Amino acid sequence: MWKSALLSLCLVAPACVPALAADKMSAPQLIDLAASRSGRLRDAITATFDAKDLKEGTAWAGHGTGFFFVTEAAAPASLVIDEGASTPMQNLAGSNLWYAAVHIEQVSKLHSFHYLIHGAKFGGRLDLPAFGPLSYLQPGVPSGTLSDKIVHSSKIYDGMKTEYWIYVPAQYDPKTPAALMVFQDGGGYIHRNDNDPTLNVLDNLIAQHKIPVMIAVFLNPGDISDSPGTPTYNFVKAYSDKWHRSLKDSMRSTLYDTVSDRYGRFLRDEVLSDVAARYNLRKDAYSRAITGSSSGGICSFNAAWQMPDQFGRVISWIGSFTSIQWQENPGVPDGGQDYPEKILREPKRNIRVWLQDGSEDQENDRYGSWPLANIRMANALKLKEYDFHFSFGKGTHNPGQGRAEFPEEMIWLWRDYDPAKTGQTYEMEPAEKPKPPFRVSIANRDAE
Numbered sequence: 001m002w003k004s005a006l007l008s009l010c011l012v013a014p015a016c017v018p019a020l021a022a023d024k025m026s027a028p029q030l031i032d033l034a035a036s037r038s039g040r041l042r043d044a045i046t047a048t049f050d051a052k053d054l055k056e057g058t059a060w061a062g063h064g065t066g067f068f069f070v071t072e073a074a075a076p077a078s079l080v081i082d083e084g085a086s087t088p089m090q091n092l093a094g095s096n097l098w099y100a101a102v103h104i105e106q107v108s109k110l111h112s113f114h115y116l117i118h119g120a121k122f123g124g125r126l127d128l129p130a131f132g133p134l135s136y137l138q139p140g141v142p143s144g145t146l147s148d149k150i151v152h153s154s155k156i157y158d159g160m161k162t163e164y165w166i167y168v169p170a171q172y173d174p175k176t177p178a179a180l181m182v183f184q185d186g187g188g189y190i191h192r193n194d195n196d197p198t199l200n201v202l203d204n205l206i207a208q209h210k211i212p213v214m215i216a217v218f219l220n221p222g223d224i225s226d227s228p229g230t231p232t233y234n235f236v237k238a239y240s241d242k243w244h245r246s247l248k249d250s251m252r253s254t255l256y257d258t259v260s261d262r263y264g265r266f267l268r269d270e271v272l273s274d275v276a277a278r279y280n281l282r283k284d285a286y287s288r289a290i291t292g293s294s295s296g297g298i299c300s301f302n303a304a305w306q307m308p309d310q311f312g313r314v315i316s317w318i319g320s321f322t323s324i325q326w327q328e329n330p331g332v333p334d335g336g337q338d339y340p341e342k343i344l345r346e347p348k349r350n351i352r353v354w355l356q357d358g359s360e361d362q363e364n365d366r367y368g369s370w371p372l373a374n375i376r377m378a379n380a381l382k383l384k385e386y387d388f389h390f391s392f393g394k395g396t397h398n399p400g401q402g403r404a405e406f407p408e409e410m411i412w413l414w415r416d417y418d419p420a421k422t423g424q425t426y427e428m429e430p431a432e433k434p435k436p437p438f439r440v441s442i443a444n445r446d447a448e
Contacts, residue, residue: 024048026193027061030068031101034090042092045070045099054097057115057123062130062195065107070099071115071123078116080124086116108132108408110358110393110401126360127400134204134407135197141207142170144199146190152274156266159227160251165190166275167199167216169206177282179214179417180275182267182311184256184292184299186218188399201407211414212287215279219271221252239328243366256292256299257325259334261306263299268310284422285350289313289413293399295320298336301353305342308349312426313413315354317402318361318395321373337368343380352426353381353388354409356402358395359443370397372440379437387426390438 025033025044033041045054049070053059057071069079069089077098078086089098104111107130114124137143147166154160164186172178183189189198205211224233225247232254240250255263275281282288290300290311297319304311326335334342357374364370371392378390389412395401402409416424 025061027063027066027068030061031066034068034099034101041099042095042097045092045097058125060113060125060128062104062128064131064133064136065103065105066101067104067128067130068099068101069113070097072096073098073115073117073122075117077122079113080116081113082111089115104130106130107404108135109404110395112394126358127395127398129195129400129404131197131404132407135200135404137192137200138204138207141203143203144169144172144206146199150274152271154222154266154270156262156270157222157224157255158230158232160222160224160232161226162220162222162271163187164217164219164271166278167202167218168279169202169213169215171206171213172215172279173213174280176213177280177287179212179287179289179419180272180281181214181216181289181291182272182300182303183216183218184290184296185220185294187220188293189218196403197406198403201410205407205410210411212417212419215275215281217271217275219267221248221255223248224251235329253295253324256295257320257336258329258332259302259325259336259338260332264303264307264310267303268307282422285309285312286421286423287312287417287419289315291315291317293317293319293402294397295324297321298339301339302336304351304353305339305349308351312350312424313352315356315402315409315413317356317399318358318370318397319355319374319377320367320370321377322364322368322370324367337373340373340376340380343377343384343386348384348386350426351386352413353386354391354413355381355388356391356393356405356409358393358398358401360394360396362397375438375440382432382435382437385428385433387428389429389432392438 025048033044049059054072059070061068074096077089079089079100080086089100091098111128111130112126113128115122145168149163152162189196192199206213224236227233236250236254240247288311290303292300297316298321300314301316304314321336321339323335323337355374355378357371359371361370381388393401
């Protein structure tokens with residue numbers, strides 16, 4: 001599904017290449033320099049990629065189907081995509097840099113790559129996202145606006161300070177209430193040209209009427225360091241000391257990994273209340289979605305599970321449905337690892353859920369297995385006939401697959417949305433009903 005295109009993948013005209021090769025360059029610009037055998041390629045490579053990635057064989061740049069790979073090697077190197085046939089790389093004269101420009105046909109999905117040097121595998125990544133057209137702002141599509149950073153001081157979390165940004169689409173009309181979507185770890189979604197297509201996807205899909213006009217809130221985990229002595233600070237500090245995690249990371253875990261309604265109340269009563277004072281928002285759960293990655297994934301599911309009257313749609317990437325905050329607070333009996341059983345035993349919630357994980361996600365000796373936890377989640381949702389989709393690939397604990405699939409995820413999540421309605425009973429898709437539960441096989445041990 002991919003082929004070498006060193007001389008034919010000129011995705012931009014030579015005139016588009018910046019005059020100063022010391023500037024960081026995009027994949028099309030690097031491909032163009034390689035195709036033209038430009039003497040500026042070496043400076044462009046060193047300006048674009050970290051020295052560590054070049055040395056370790058993990059450097060890459062991509063745009064659509066066009067990819068540029070480069071690595072340091074003391075001997076001739078070849079490139080392997082998705083365990084396919086190897087392609088010899090070109091040597092940059094007078095250096096130990098080896099490069100290749102290739103075409104990967106399958107977009108909107110995750111790929112992998114590595115190098116062969118003296119026949120031995122070297123470097124590479126299992127999380128190589130190839131973005132499709134909807135991940136790049138399409139011609140004629142108006143861009144929404146992103147607010148400056150807003151800082152909120154919490155009462156529910158005793159003085160914790162939280163940063164967030166508000167995205168407003170070009171089509172927003174203050175006279176018409178807009179749908180809403182909340183992104184955890186929000187600062188990671190707000191840069192259009194940083195291998196994160198979120199803002200482009202929102203612009204494109206709203207313009208194509210594949211999702212409703214929506215306000216998006218990109219919310220970072222909070223910081224409690226300025227409020228010593230409060231109950232929240234004392235809890236977070238004790239957790240930090242116990243597990244040797246930073247205070248900020250411990251605050252994030254307290255927010256995201258705790259199985260309670262506290263974070264949902266924080267969203268409803270504080271952050272979203274402030275946003276609603278600025279913009280006209282839909283109040284029905286049918287028009288509200290929430291998403292996040294890793295601990296932000298379980299956080300998003302938890303918020304919808306605890307408050308299905310607030311959020312009816314969920315996307316979880318590599319969700320941490322594991323025991324991270326289990327029994328840390330005596331008043332909270334459940335941990336993330338309990339969610340499959342909660343789905344099976346507790347009353348069914350009216351929520352629609354997209355789960356994503358990969359077979360190479362982490363196995364943690366403290367908290368458990370991410371791949372198995374997500375498979376258990378998917379099977380529980382399946383057995384209780386939830387409206388869910390499970391996308392399971394070969395990636396690691398990395399957002400690459402989720403980002404590559406984001407347009408598909410959003411179209412699926414908001415399919416059949418009708419702004420004239422305020423509710424819908426979500427039902428499992430007819431194509432999903434006859435399918436069996438997910439099964440596993442041991443692929444990294446000898447079969448018995």
